[in-house]
Amino acid sequence: MQVKINGKPEEVQGTTVSAILKAKNIDPHMVAVELNDQMVDRAHLDHAMVKDGDRLEFLFYMGGGR
Amino acid sequence: MQFTDEQITRYSRHILLPEVGGKGQKKIAQAKILIVGAGGLGSPAAYYLAAAGVGTLGLIDGDVVDLSNLQRQVIHHTADVGRPKVVSAKEKIAAINPDVAVVTHEERLTAANALKIIGQYDLVIDGVDNFPAKFLINDACFFAEKPLVHGGILRFDGRVTTIIPKKSACYRCVFKTPPPPGLVASCQEAGVIGVLAGIIGTIQATEALKLVLGIGQPLTNRLLDFDARKTALREIKVRRNPNCPLCGESPTITELFEHEAEICAVRT
Numbered sequence: 001m002q003v004k005i006n007g008k009p010e011e012v013q014g015t016t017v018s019a020i021l022k023a024k025n026i027d028p029h030m031v032a033v034e035l036n037d038q039m040v041d042r043a044h045l046d047h048a049m050v051k052d053g054d055r056l057e058f059l060f061y062m063g064g065g066r
Numbered sequence: 067m068q069f070t071d072e073q074i075t076r077y078s079r080h081i082l083l084p085e086v087g088g089k090g091q092k093k094i095a096q097a098k099i100l101i102v103g104a105g106g107l108g109s110p111a112a113y114y115l116a117a118a119g120v121g122t123l124g125l126i127d128g129d130v131v132d133l134s135n136l137q138r139q140v141i142h143h144t145a146d147v148g149r150p151k152v153v154s155a156k157e158k159i160a161a162i163n164p165d166v167a168v169v170t171h172e173e174r175l176t177a178a179n180a181l182k183i184i185g186q187y188d189l190v191i192d193g194v195d196n197f198p199a200k201f202l203i204n205d206a207c208f209f210a211e212k213p214l215v216h217g218g219i220l221r222f223d224g225r226v227t228t229i230i231p232k233k234s235a236c237y238r239c240v241f242k243t244p245p246p247p248g249l250v251a252s253c254q255e256a257g258v259i260g261v262l263a264g265i266i267g268t269i270q271a272t273e274a275l276k277l278v279l280g281i282g283q284p285l286t287n288r289l290l291d292f293d294a295r296k297t298a299l300r301e302i303k304v305r306r307n308p309n310c311p312l313c314g315e316s317p318t319i320t321e322l323f324e325h326e327a328e329i330c331a332v333r334t
Contacts, residue, residue, distance in 0.1 A: 007300060030250055032241045039240065039307045057302050059240060059289065061250045062218035062225045063197050064106070064258055 001052040017048040020056065032059040067092060073165065077119055085281045091119065095165070097278040100124040100184060102175055102203055103193035104151040106263030107217045107270060109141035111191050114271040116159040116166045120278075123159060124187055126171035127151045138260035175199060177322040180206035189213040189277055191270050197244035198325040204229065204237035205322055208312055215273045215285075217266045219258050222294040224266035227285055227304075228273045232313060234286035239307035239314075244325045262294055 002009055003020075014020050017040055021028055033040045033048075034057035040048045050056065069077070069088070080086045080094070097120050101108045104127040115123055129151050131142040139151075146154040152170035159168050171183055175194075184190055184206050192203050192214060200216070207214040207229065214229040216237060229236050269290070276282045289302040311318045 027249065029246055034240075034302070034304070037303055037305065039304075039309075041309060042242070059302065061197065061241060061245050062220050062223060063200065063250060064195050064219045064256070 001050075003050055003053065004055045006057055012050075015049055015051075016046060017050060017056070018045040020050060021045065021058070024058075026058060030060060032061075033057070034059065067095060069095075073119075076163075076165075080118070086279060090279045090281075093278055093280075094119050094275065095121045097189075098122040098124065098187045099189055099191065099274055099278075100126065100187035101191045101193055102126050102199070103195065104139075104141065104155040105129075105135065105193055105195065106138045106219060106258070106260075107267035108155070108191070108193035109139045110264045110267035111193060111271040111274070112141055112155055112159060113162065114268060115274060116163045118271075118275060119163060119165055121165075122167045122169060122187075124169040124171065124183070125152045125155050126173065126175055126183060127155075128172060128174040138258065138263040140264070175202060175206075177202060177324045180322055181210055184210045184212055187212065189215070189274055191274055192216045192218075193267065193270075196327075197250075198327055200237065201244055201325055202322065205312055205319060207231055208236060209322065213277050215270045215277075217270045219262045219266050220256055222259055222262065224262045224292040224294070226266055226269045226273065226290045226292075227288060228277070230284070230286055234284075235304045235306045236310060236313050238312045238319075239310040240289070240304050242311060247326060259294055262292070265292060265294075 003012055012020050013023050017033055028045055035048055036055050077091045080091050081088055099120050101111055104125045131146045131149055131151055131154055133147050141155045141158050150172050152172050156168040156170050159166055190207050190212055208231040211231050216227050218225045273285055287305055291300045308315045
């Protein structure tokens, strides 16, 4: 199925946010996840179902400043 | 307050703007802005806010200038290496604009001093380089009910967002807690393209001035991400999170605390 990840359409395998993160090799601790503009709690990534056409944002921490 | 002829000339390009005018310039002259971290983001923010005529600029930083800072921390000069950053920055601000009263806090922001210091200002600019401090600033601004302009830079990427406590999404609404120590690069090992500090810090200063003037649309409920490799900006909509541990419906954070300090090494 196709979903939009960080604004870009992508073909993904898997039906949960965790599965997509795993397929993309992203450690869930490194990102905050938004599914269709709603934050998904890190504890619920396994249960967050993703369907065709959904929009995902993987927001990486950005910590610098000095 | 009355502006002198000299001040009217100095601020004439602001006063000419219908959105600013003499009235707006007075608001700027009465504003008290705290910049946390006199480094990469703090340098351009301090420069432009000083030039703009912000009445009181607070600087908090406990560090001294290091040679490796000069690639991006443009308020410090080569001769300042080894000197306290707040002292170095105060001198440059005074040289740009003697109208600005600079208050220096030569210390680190902590859970013990944050509310007392932040309470003296109208708004806060985050220019720190580590997650425990970013979360502490977010929490302190929430408890003190002060608007916060958050910024972050890493490698070729930068991010800005404005937080109006209890009205717009806070940092914890998006990032509940800091990443586990060592997992996400935030320290000197990661590197950063120096100009990013200028771009992001200047956007932060823009946001601060807009808040002071009460004009335009603040960068609230939006993360503005800048990718220097592509020279592209992307806006990510965020919203207040009912499960936010700080500003949500059943908060678990009810007082200031400090997250564990990061280990300054990137796990590979």
